[in-house]
Amino acid sequence: MTVPFLNLTRGRETYEPAFLKHVEEILSTGIFVLGPKTEEIENRLAERLGARHAIACSSGSDGLLLALIACGVKSKDEVITTPFTFFATASAITRLGATPVFADIDPKTLNLDPEKVAEKINPRTRAIIAVHLYGNPAHLSALGMLAKDHGLVLIEDAAQAIDARWEGKPVGAMCDAGMLSFYPTKNLSAMGDAGMVLTNVDSRAEMLRKLRIHGSGPNQYVHEYIGINARIDAFQAASLLAKLPLLTKWNETRIRFAESYNAKFKDLPLQIPRVLPAAEHVYHLYTIRTPRRDKLQKFLNGRGIGCCVYYPLPLHLQPCFASLGYEEGDFPEAELASREVLNLPCYPYLSDTEHEEVIEAVRDFFNSGGQSE
Structure with missing residues (x-):
């Protein structure tokens, strides 16, 4: 699919x-x-x-x-x-x-x-x-x-x-x-x-x-x-x-999909979205983190599942901001996130079947040891 x-x-x-x-x-x-x-x-x-x-x-x-x-x-x-x-x-x-x-x-x-x-x-x-x-x-x-x-x-x-x-x-x-x-x-x-x-x-x-x-x-x-x-x-x-x-209903659907992902991924070696106690997330993007991001993305693409990286290069390393004098290593958390984040399908008109397909594929990747090509 x-x-x-x-x-x-x-x-x-x-x-x-x-x-x-x-x-x-x-x-x-x-x-x-x-x-x-x-x-x-x-x-x-x-x-x-x-x-x-x-x-x-x-x-x-x-x-x-x-x-x-x-x-x-x-x-x-x-x-x-x-x-x-x-x-x-x-x-x-x-x-x-x-x-x-x-x-x-x-x-x-x-x-x-x-x-x-x-x-x-x-x-x-x-x-x-x-x-x-x-x-x-x-x-x-x-x-x-x-x-x-x-x-x-x-x-x-x-x-x-x-x-x-x-x-x-x-x-x-x-x-x-x-x-x-x-x-x-x-x-x-x-x-x-x-x-x-x-x-x-x-x-x-x-x-x-x-x-x-x-x-x-x-x-x-x-x-x-x-x-x-x-x-x-x-x-x-x-x-x-x-x-x-339609916005309230659409956001509720995003949250429902996100909470389902969270429940199905909680036993996997990846980081699900973290939300502060005072915050309510609306999941414009559903984002996981894993050091195996690139392999996971390749695996999901091979299964026909769209996924994206927001954002692959932090702003302090963008060529146009070179004059600001920043170097790699200046913001280690942002740099690590750019290497680990992966955004999965999460939008109002995603079908339940498609949502389950994403879950199954992510679980298959990690159940295979995260070495799938």
Whole structure:
């Protein structure tokens, strides 16, 4: 049996009628950028996530850049974040002329280790970006205390974590600003690029709304800030509106599959996802760890099972960041994770039969001594 890592063509019948209805309304108004559909999804997600303001934008990457600008990060500032994340987390920092300063990860959660973050704080530090990797919340209490004690901005990269919770509250709107991504693979996805910034500060929200349209306000030819073109189009907002009613069910299905994997893998020599007591994981990605990762991946691919590695090269070792002066060995936990993590199929329209096939294949690999080719 072939089991795809992800299949975005499945389940379209559950949201397509609603999406097409929204499209008809957009076509009748001729408002294709921002507009009423954008305002509606902003209002609905702000309410759902406990944010005072939600500002939709062109992508999660642009959303993180906008959040940094709105939070006052400038050239020559330092921003502490994890080296074990998607590239955009650090690239947004460098695009402002600021410097990403990496801190190593907790080997259990794979998120920022607050103790390592504390070691990196200095007078040039302006902000911390906490990534909720794979949908698993970072330790916001400890990171929040560090930020408060040192007068720093704390920004949440919740690109993979919509509806995840920390101490019972949705992540993304718990700090100075938070970013969501709606890339087509995400738990709540658009049909192209789209993102959102969350904040509870009125003045920051006003600034963000201007920054996404070149820094202009009601008069589009008067620019208060040097912004960017980061507007969301109405069709992406429509796709989010059509899918939002399904998000709770979709996340529950991901959690059900993840808990089943955990139960079936607990006796195997691998590490299943670790979740802090205050956290609720939404399993954008289900991730295991094993020193035999490469052999396991080859074995699963040979059985027709899709699996991926997020992420194979930590950011401090990326060629474009060579000027930062990091070397192999600087962040041993992130480097080890990049050699050991493997992401297995875990999405709402994975069938139970396919899910069991993945379990059987992983168990077969380890039952054979982990030497299968």
